[in-house]
Amino acid sequence: MERTVLITGCSSGIGRATAKAFLDEEWTVYATARNPADVETLGDRDGCRIATLDVTDDGDVERVVDRILDEEGRIDCLVNNAGYSQRGPIEDVPTEAVRDQFETNVYGPHRLTRAVLPAMRRRENGAIVNVSSAVGRLAVPGEGVYSGSKHALEAMTDALRNEVREYGITVSLVEPGPVDTPFAERADDEMDELDRSGAYDAFYDMYDDYDSIGAGAPGSVTPERVASDVVNAASATKPAARYPVGPVARAAELVRHLPASLSDKVWGLVRTFT
Template identity: 40%
Template sequence: MKKTVLITGASSGIGKATSLYFAQQGWNVIATMRSPENETELINDSHMLVTRLEVTDPDSIQIAIQQGIDKFGQIDALVNNAGYGQQGLFEAISPEKIRAQFEVNVFGMMNVTRAILPHFRSRKAGTVLTVSSGAGRVTTPLISIYCASKFAVEGFTESLAYELESQGIKVKLVEPGYIATSFYQRTVSDFAHDPSLTDYSTFNKEMEAFFESFAGGNNFTANEVAQVIFTAITDDSHQLRYVAGPDVEPLLTIRNSKPDQEYVEFMRKLFRPNSFQ
């Protein structure tokens, strides 16, 4: 029997690439998104169910899961991919935008996970994989709210893995670095600005130059992340975390190998080297 995966946020970027990659590997795919009526590519595959799922709308989650079970018989894996990144100085981000970031990245992910678990428990099998971020373990300036949401994802998922082990359910985290997708285009367009915060002018210019050079490096594509996701779900291991990006790997190595304060000082010098001369 062919296996089936449900993927959230499948309209673009990592979600769409992962949907296509699983289908190419012979899986049935429930590709979910907020506006399936706009999808033109995924609907052409007979082993693909394209349907609506909004992670902040519990009814839409239940309907999508049931549609997938009705069509394919069962669901073997969930890929929590839906999310976005709020950028900007903390002082420039409104409380409303902070709550929205957590509603999607944290509570939305929890909504989908909670909804699929009864199905997985009934079968004593299944894999819950969440697309986190390198920013869930290594922070940078100007994404404090995004980092906070992904740190929450990391903590929740690690704890959940211990719980669901008792039910025969595996839990995985994939941590991408910078990926050139529409996710980052939205991030740039939603960047929080407050012209009254002139005290940060010099710092903002320094960070703009830093991130421009960072984004031009040797980074993963969405398809490469999709391959990491597929490996994580199919490798039959109990490995929790999978790093997806050469830009993240050296920073995680430093974080894991140095005492905490030494790591913090290293990162401070990385972002503002002229301040330590």
């Protein structure tokens, strides 16, 4: 029987590449995005089944999950990919922006997970793959809010993995470092809207320097490389708990074990050279 996957955030980048990667493996793919026009070609040209889905909307989540269960009778895998990065020093980011960040990056995956689990438990089979980030393991100055949202997602994923193990459901994290996608464009837009205090110009300069490098920055990976690990996590009988993708993500795994005093010195050096 053909397997069915629900993927959020398929408008571009990792989500779009993941939809195509599952299609290549002959899954039935439900590719979703807030704006249906963003995924129209995935349906018309590539063969996905598309749906409008805003992960912050309870009604959207219920409607899409019910539709898939009605049409397919099962959801074999949920890929929680939708998300964005709220950049900016902690002091400069208003609390409302923090709420918005967690609404999408944390509460969104929570909504989807709760919606698909009853059907997965009944079948005693299923996979949940949460797309996190290297900053979910290692907080980055100037990205504290985004790092915080991914830290929260990682903690919830670790707990969930052991809660549902007895039902034959696997749960994994995919943790990419920099990816060659338009993802940074929205992050820049979010940061540009901040009312800057004037106290953190060095961090803003650091991000300006990083963005000037553009696609193909050292250590970056393609969205297709990330998608490959997502499919592997969904397909494996015993998937890994974590899939760090790319050299930056693997380095973050190591650096996070350093004492705080040493990692703080690393960031001090980074500021010196920016």
